[in-house]
Amino acid sequence: MDEIPDVFDITGRSLHLIQDPPSQHELEGWWQRLIKEGKARMTGEAGQRALTPRDIETLARKVFEGVQERALLDGGVRLGPEFLLRLIGELSGLGPLLEFVARPDVEDIAINLGHLYVYTTGAGWLPAGMFGLTLLIPVLLPRWRKYLGVG
DSSP states (O other): OOOOOOTTOSSSSOOOOOOOOOOHHHHHHHHHHHHHHHHHHHHHHHHHSOOOHHHHHHHHHHHHHHHHHHIIIIIOOOOOHHHHHHHHHHHHTOTTHHHHHHOTTEEEEEEETTEEEEEETTTEEEEEEEOOGGGTHHHHHHHHHHHHTOO
């Protein structure tokens, strides 16, 4: 069966509208929704049982898929894989460390008195920001409790 020609296609080719990239404000709004939902789901799950790193990653992936779909349908915003990595880092308590672990040029990571340094192949040691103990508490607290036999 022959296709019906599109009378509005004056060039003879399909035309696609180009959408403006989302603003930083829009992306930050979606990040806030993502982290809020992730923390809420993690709190609910952690209240029922102890979560393993695999459980946290699975939970983060499920939350990300749901929010990613809403972002695309509601706002036309595509959330890239860096949002998932950042969410896993936040929920696991490792924060910015996961971003550095995922980079192929980072060979070493050092934390000295709360300062974070990364060793890259091309540039050597570079300061990479602050890394407080508060980011590690969700990871270390269950281990300390288990070690002390408290919970």
